Amino acid sequence: DAEITQSPRHKITETGRQVTLACHQTWNHNNMFWYRQDLGHGLRLIHYSYGVQDTNKGEVSDGYSVSRSNTEDLPLTLESAASSQTSVYFCASSYTRDRGLNEQFFGPGTRLTVL
Amino acid sequence: KQEVTQIPAALSVPEGENLVLNCSFTDSAIYNLQWFRQDPGKGLTSLLLIQSSQREQTSGRLNASLDKSSGRSTLYIAASQPGDSATYLCAASTGSEKLVFGKGTKLTVNP
Numbered sequence: 598d599a600e601i602t603q604s605p606r607h608k609i610t611e612t613g614r615q616v617t618l619a620c621h622q623t624w625n626h627n628n629m630f631w632y633r634q635d636l637g638h639g640l641r642l643i644h645y646s647y648g649v650q651d652t653n654k655g656e657v658s659d660g661y662s663v664s665r666s667n668t669e670d671l672p673l674t675l676e677s678a679a680s681s682q683t684s685v686y687f688c689a690s691s692y693t694r695d696r697g698l699n700e701q702f703f704g705p706g707t708r709l710t711v712l
Numbered sequence: 713k714q715e716v717t718q719i720p721a722a723l724s725v726p727e728g729e730n731l732v733l734n735c736s737f738t739d740s741a742i743y744n745l746q747w748f749r750q751d752p753g754k755g756l757t758s759l760l761l762i763q764s765s766q767r768e769q770t771s772g773r774l775n776a777s778l779d780k781s782s783g784r785s786t787l788y789i790a791a792s793q794p795g796d797s798a799t800y801l802c803a804a805s806t807g808s809e810k811l812v813f814g815k816g817t818k819l820t821v822n823p
Contacts, residue, residue: 640803642810655810687755689756700744700758701746701758701811703758706755
């Protein structure tokens with residue numbers, strides 16, 4: 598069955614370190630998204646990609662970067678981790694056809710703690 | 713800018729009750745609206761997607777409706793069960809493949 602996986606599922610790191618969160622999907626979806634979920638804020642979009650070599654900033658992109666070298670993967674990098682980036686991170690994907698049918702599917706999430 | 717609101721933030725009901733969860737959005741120019749379920753510590757599971765041209769969508773005990781003119785969607789859960797306890801999120805698709813999420817309604821169904 599097609600799926601979307603994230604690794605690691607839990608990560609503890611220190612302030613200032615570079616961290617990369619992996620996202621891999623086997624749906625062959627062209628669109629991929631990264632969100633963070635925080636109490637009181639809900640889900641907020643960090644970065645997204647419409648296809649290979651395409652990346653775009655979301656509403657909370659400062660301090661994060663992504664790159665898309667193939668269809669299946671969209672790794673999220675925290676350049677210099679800050680305590681404010683402690684959060685749960687979700688990856689999602691969708692397929693562009695009729696825009697009314699672009700259902701998004703989510704991964705299980707990565708819980709990141711920055712000390 | 714699209715904004716999505718879900719009220720109430722939390723809801724507690726006895727088992728067997730029929731209930732309605734509400735979702736409102738500010739910009740009626742949506743392509744679809746999705747309802748998700750999230751269990752504690754888990755990812756989001758897609759429940760229903762209603763296209764902008766549709767009025768409602770059904771899956772088992774769940775029925776979602778969409779009224780673009782009033783900027784509202786509702787998720788109706790029939791004969792609620794303790795296993796329905798979760799946080800329910802709605803999200804509006806604005807046509808750029810992106811979703812704008814509400815903050816969710818935490819549902820507790822008491823045995």
